[in-house]
Amino acid sequence: MSKHADASEGVGRTILTANDGPDTPEEISRRTFMATATMTVSGIIGLVLAVPIVGSLIPSGSSGGGSWSPLTADELKSLQTATAKPVKLSFTLKYTDGYLPTQQADEYVWGIKVDQAKFEAARPDIYATPGGNVGYPAVNLGFVIFSPICPHLGCRFDWNTGQNKFLCPCHGSQYNFDGAHLAGPAPRGLDPLPFREQSGVAQVTWIEYKTTVPQRIIISYQA
Numbered sequence: 050m051s052k053h054a055d056a057s058e059g060v061g062r063t064i065l066t067a068n069d070g071p072d073t074p075e076e077i078s079r080r081t082f083m084a085t086a087t088m089t090v091s092g093i094i095g096l097v098l099a100v101p102i103v104g105s106l107i108p109s110g111s112s113g114g115g116s117w118s119p120l121t122a123d124e125l126k127s128l129q130t131a132t133a134k135p136v137k138l139s140f141t142l143k144y145t146d147g148y149l150p151t152q153q154a155d156e157y158v159w160g161i162k163v164d165q166a167k168f169e170a171a172r173p174d175i176y177a178t179p180g181g182n183v184g185y186p187a188v189n190l191g192f193v194i195f196s197p198i199c200p201h202l203g204c205r206f207d208w209n210t211g212q213n214k215f216l217c218p219c220h221g222s223q224y225n226f227d228g229a230h231l232a233g234p235a236p237r238g239l240d241p242l243p244f245r246e247q248s249g250v251a252q253v254t255w256i257e258y259k260t261t262v263p264q265r266i267i268i269s270y271q272a
């Protein structure tokens with residue numbers, strides 16, 4: 050117990066500060082209770098805040114559970130009638146930003162028509178666990194939808210019909226029809242996005258993966 054003598058008055062009085070107090074068993078017990086209660090309340094608040102943040106980063110897979118952006122009937126038709134050429138699919142992306150109301154933006158993805166067994170053989174990186182596995186079916190209804198974002202540093206790549214490859218204009222990364230990495234500094238192949246059909250409407254979900262690393266690490270997920 051610390052005490053401070055009031056020397057100015059010279060009467061030997063002591064003044065107790067806020068931190069001073071008797072070290073009786075009751076006082077020690079009270080302090081222990083307060084410390085435990087504070088830690089418990091802090092833990093509960095942290096848990097309440099953490100659950101929605103973690104939940105927002107978990108892909109819901111093809112079974113749904115979030116909001117999906119629909120493709121138009123024309124876009125779906127162009128995908129269904131595609132042959133050996135990827136199809137650029139434009140759509141309106143619905144997204145949320147913090148606590149703002151849902152917003153919209155014009156976006157596009159790349160769709161390819163595949164034989165599932167051949168695609169899985171061509172893209173083992175998508176099915177590698179841990180690190181590559183996206184946690185939802187990369188192939189759905191015989192199609193794969195690729196994010197348009199280059200896994201190197203995030204530029205937009207394009208399909209080059211003459212070379213039969215996806216080419217990124219920024220640093221020269223190249224990917225084949227299946228999105229496998231062929232050349233350039235990109236650390237992995239193209240990233241597939243969730244795709245499904247509901248009541249005749251094809252829908253995609255926008256996920257942004259971390260660039261520059263071989264693993265697929267979600268940095269934002271619009272569901």
Ligand code: FES
Nearest residue numbers: 199201202217220
């Ligand atoms: S951003 Fe595509 S190669 Fe660098």
